Amino acid sequence: MIGTDDADKAPGDDDRLRKAAEAALDANPSNAEAWSILGMSLRRAGRLAEAIACHRRGLEHAPGKGGIWSNLGNALTEAGRLAEGVAAQEEAVRRAPRDRTVLFNRAVALRKAGLYAEALAAIDRAVTENGGPTALLRWERALTRLQIGDYVHGFDDYEARKQIPSYLARAPSAPSWNGQPLDGRRVFVTAEQGFGDSLLVARYLPMVRQAGGRPIYECHAELRRVLSGLAPDEWRPWGAPAPDCDVEVSQMTLPMLFGTTLASVPPPVALTVPADARGKAARLLGEREPGTLRVGIVWAGRSSFADNAWRATTLMPFLRLAEIPGVRLYSLQKGPQEAELDALGPAGRLVVPLGPHLEDFADTAAMIERLDLVIMTDSAVAHLAGSLGTPIWNLVQHVPYWIYGFTGERTPWYPSMRLFRQGPELDWAPVFASVRAALHDEVGRRTAQGALTAGLP
Incomplete structure (x- = not known):
């Protein structure tokens, strides 16, 4: 065989x-x-x-x-x-x-x-x-x-x-925490998987302290500022040598240890948006044009992610959103896919490129704070916007990341998120048709209320 x-x-x-x-x-x-x-x-x-x-x-x-x-x-x-x-x-x-x-x-x-x-x-x-x-x-x-x-x-x-042989994680350096009371022991919480996963499960770090632990948190540099409010006993850069500790636990094991069910998903972590990041966002976005809706867009996640080709699309379908009167598009896209904006030539004026100004997730969070809505295919920015409580329309593949389940428009992990689901034919066209119709309705509703500058509910 x-x-x-x-x-x-x-x-x-x-x-x-x-x-x-x-x-x-x-x-x-x-x-x-x-x-x-x-x-x-x-x-x-x-x-x-x-x-x-x-x-x-x-x-x-x-x-x-x-x-x-x-x-x-x-x-x-x-x-x-x-x-x-x-x-x-x-x-x-x-x-x-x-x-x-x-x-x-x-x-x-x-x-x-x-x-x-x-x-x-x-x-x-x-x-x-x-x-x-x-x-x-x-x-x-x-x-x-x-x-x-x-x-x-x-x-x-x-x-x-x-x-699994292909699993990538640091070698164990201390006994694994099994969820028992910690009684003041030092707990090394190790990073695992991508930026979005770290934002997703950061909500559990305060629970480690509540269990009696003194957390040592391994954190990617790109997330350090926006997660600074977690205030662990010690920060460890991603990939640095393991610290002295009593026990360790992978961040993606925490939902299991805390007995998470659909009915008991903790709320997203409170993010920190530094004043300098907010100042940069204010300078770049300036005053709102009266009667407009500011919409952030992202069309692809990190290209090294194995399933990115399944969950990502291109910039072009998002440009149809610019046809809707009152809608202004702002790109939060980072990485090689930013080149799609340059390829637009003069039409690139339809999208304000914020990516070149985003040095870390704190900068991205500050931009999102000044937007009314984020529309995107799934990536770490979805977890960021969801943690901020910003309205986000997440366009997800037919079998998406497991936190989005398999049916419905909502996920308990992010109350401000609305899901637009791809069908089994894996065609994005019907998804974008639904998004355009929903955005038309939203603009019309808010125009009727005279509330376009107040932010989405």
């Missing part, structure tokens, strides 16, 4: 696989497994159309190979062809009903298609065949359970991330 779970392979493995597959195909163009191995290496290189074609060529020569069907399903799912991906995985299981990797890939495809009940059933079947839950199966089950709001079991499974 062809191996199908190549998520944790080193980059060099792809080159070796590709060269071996090409040599095998030179010797025998009908070698089905070589075609599929070539497809696997192309998928990992992001060449999905070619990968899919290679797997299908392999199936021409060996239609009964469950592993090739599963590889095809992986590529189809990654290409956003979700229903086709699930169908291929179902065929793979029919051909190889006890293959553990095939069963795992089926579960992943079902979750990514938003078929959560089916995904949980598939995970149960894979657990049975494995003789128990592996770390990868527990991780997949965690993502599914958290997505449907089963925090009690989901957070327990979420700890399995630490056993």
